[in-house]
Amino acid sequence: MIGRSRPAGRHRDGQAHTPVYRRVWDVPARAEAEVLGSVSPGWAVLYSLSMRRFFGLCAWPSPQPVMISDDTAEGLEQRMREAETLLILHMPPADDRLGRAA
Numbered sequence: 001m002i003g004r005s006r007p008a009g010r011h012r013d014g015q016a017h018t019p020v021y022r023r024v025w026d027v028p029a030r031a032e033a034e035v036l037g038s039v040s041p042g043w044a045v046l047y048s049l050s051m052r053r054f055f056g057l058c059a060w061p062s063p064q065p066v067m068i069s070d071d072t073a074e075g076l077e078q079r080m081r082e083a084e085t086l087l088i089l090h091m092p093p094a095d096d097r098l099g100r101a102a
Helices: 027-039 073-089
Strands: 043-048 053-058 067-070
Touching: 027 043, 027 053, 027 073, 053 073, 067 073
Parallel strands: none
Antiparallel strands: 043 053, 053 067
């Protein structure tokens, strides 16, 4: 559009403010993620709008970052419990964690 003037749009200087409808996507899924995150201490739960999946990120110290995902909130909750169980099973005894000999 070199050399041509562009028609004024709503984002041009001097144009009146125009209200724009704000769409909120996937409200039920986002609400499920929020509820699951609030009842699951030690986890950050997110819902990805672009991937349409639930993600859980552990918020406790672990040897490696733990991030799991599932298509449903119920499936994610089950995977979160499995990850917690695996962490407990692979955890060294309490004396080893404190640096003392058994």
